[in-house]
Amino acid sequence: MPGLEIPVELGAEFIHGGPEITLALLREAGIPAVESTREQRYLEGGRLRSIDAFAHARQAVQQVSVLERDVSFQTFLARRRLPQKTRSFARMMVQGFDAADPKRVSARSIAQEWGEAGALGASQPRPLGGYGALLDWLAHSAVKKGACLQLESTVRELRWKRGAVIVRGSFLGQAFVAKAARAIVALPLGVLQSGAVHFAPPLQEKRPALKKLAVGPVIRVALCFQSAFWERHRKQRGSPRRQSMFLCAKRSPAYRRCSKTPQASPRPMCRTGSRIRIRAAATAICWSAARVPVNGSPSR
Numbered sequence: 001m002p003g004l005e006i007p008v009e010l011g012a013e014f015i016h017g018g019p020e021i022t023l024a025l026l027r028e029a030g031i032p033a034v035e036s037t038r039e040q041r042y043l044e045g046g047r048l049r050s051i052d053a054f055a056h057a058r059q060a061v062q063q064v065s066v067l068e069r070d071v072s073f074q075t076f077l078a079r080r081r082l083p084q085k086t087r088s089f090a091r092m093m094v095q096g097f098d099a100a101d102p103k104r105v106s107a108r109s110i111a112q113e114w115g116e117a118g119a120l121g122a123s124q125p126r127p128l129g130g131y132g133a134l135l136d137w138l139a140h141s142a143v144k145k146g147a148c149l150q151l152e153s154t155v156r157e158l159r160w161k162r163g164a165v166i167v168r169g170s171f172l173g174q175a176f177v178a179k180a181a182r183a184i185v186a187l188p189l190g191v192l193q194s195g196a197v198h199f200a201p202p203l204q205e206k207r208p209a210l211k212k213l214a215v216g217p218v219i220r221v222a223l224c225f226q227s228a229f230w231e232r233h234r235k236q237r238g239s240p241r242r243q244s245m246f247l248c249a250k251r252s253p254a255y256r257r258c259s260k261t262p263q264a265s266p267r268p269m270c271r272t273g274s275r276i277r278i279r280a281a282a283t284a285i286c287w288s289a290a291r292v293p294v295n296g297s298p299s300r
Contacts, residue, residue, distance in 0.1 A: 007130035008222050014124040026127055029137040033125040042089075053089045057097075060090035061111040073100075076107035099218040150176075157198045158183060189215055 015022060015033055026033050041048040060082060073094055077087055094102050094110060127134055143149055153176070155169040165183040169176060187197065193210055
């Protein structure tokens with residue numbers, strides 16, 4: 001974004017868990033994965049109060065190892081005896097963190113993610129400079145080794161037989177055909193479900209799984225202020241380190257992060273899984289859409 005010294009991610013931002021392949025590629029590219037600390041606050045009675053939303057989320061699924069019969073997360077919450085605050089923040093985490101609808105998302109998948117074996121609340125480092133730097137390095141490395149990188153292409157058909165794949169589509173309005181021994185298909189769920197790409201032979205074995213998955217919308221807004229006013233608040237409190245701050249409002253599933261560690265920026269980020277209202281004097285606004293599965297294991 002013009003005028004900002006740091007990138008504004010339009011898609012993935014965090015490194016969730018400890019994916020060895022991603023971390024190995026970052027090391028090879030010479031891009032550090034930056035650890036971050038964070039604090040969370042929520043609005044109550046006109047004041048920002050400290051909260052650990054991740055702890056409330058974990059409490060909501062505590063001692064739930066296996067659900068014999070899967071239900072929606074909303075039904076799951078209704079059956080549990082929980083403090084109202086825990087119930088509220090668990091619902092907010094599903095909407096704002098997992099970007100899913102509590103009425104539809106699988107309680108079993110949420111329990112697996114948030115439970116003892118999950119990594120909820122663990123450190124979520126980010127590639128320094130954003131994922132764009134890693135993708136640029138990957139693209140240049142592939143081209144150096146003889147690969148042909150063709151973007152802005154629409155694939156309409158993929159025909160497969162053992163040892164051979166034929167791909168047909170259009171590139172800048174012109175038809176093209178590509179042939180190879182193998183093909184890696186990484187299409188979004190919505191494209192696979194729409195039938196926009198014809199597969200021969202058809203994906204018969206995958207259709208039942210595709211029917212059980214759905215996508216949920218995410219609104220992501222970046223606001224650029226003239227100064228990072230939350231940094232003054234941090235210094236007044238005597239906090240020794242710059243932190244990422246998450247601000248939560250009970251009436252909205254939005255999670256607002258007010259700085260990007262360790263790069264200082266007057267740019268707060270807001271994420272939500274439903275409609276929100278924002279009132280602010282901002283010099284720049286951007287938004288993008290993201291999708292995560294519901295009725296299946298959440299992923300980002």
